[in-house]
Amino acid sequence: MDRFVQFLRRQLDIDLELLRVAREDAETGSTRACLITPIRGFRECELKARLLTTHHHCGSGEGPCDALGESYPPEDERGCPTRALLGLPYADRPGYSARWRP
Numbered sequence: 022m023d024r025f026v027q028f029l030r031r032q033l034d035i036d037l038e039l040l041r042v043a044r045e046d047a048e049t050g051s052t053r054a055c056l057i058t059p060i061r062g063f064r065e066c067e068l069k070a071r072l073l074t075t076h077h078h079c080g081s082g083e084g085p086c087d088a089l090g091e092s093y094p095p096e097d098e099r100g101c102p103t104r105a106l107l108g109l110p111y112a113d114r115p116g117y118s119a120r121w122r123p
C-alpha cells in the first residue's frame with residue numbers, strides 16, 4: 022500500500038475515533054469540545070463539491086467514468102459509483118431515495 026493511501030486511512034481512523042468520542046460525550050452529557058472543527062466541515066464540503074464537479078457528466082457519455090466504462094446507464098440517476106458514494110452521507114436526509122444507495 023502506498024504512503025498516501027496509508028496516510029488517508031490513518032486520518033479516517035483518527036476522525037472516526039474523534040467522532041466516537043463526540044457521540045459518547047453527547048450521549049453522556051459531557052461538555053468536552055469536539056475536536057473535529059467547523060473548518061474540517063468546510064474542507065469536506067469543498068472536497069465533495071470538487072468531486073461532484075469532476076463527475077457531473079458521468080452517465081451522459083461525457084464524463085470521466087464514461088471514458089473508463091465505469092458509469093451507470095443513463096436511466097440511473099446516480100451517474101457513476103463516485104456520485105453514488107457522494108450521496109451516502111446524506112442517506113438520512115429528506116428526499117434521498119433508497120435506490121440511490123451505492
Ligand SMILES: [Zn+2]
Nearest residue numbers: 076079086101
Ligand atoms: Zn464519475
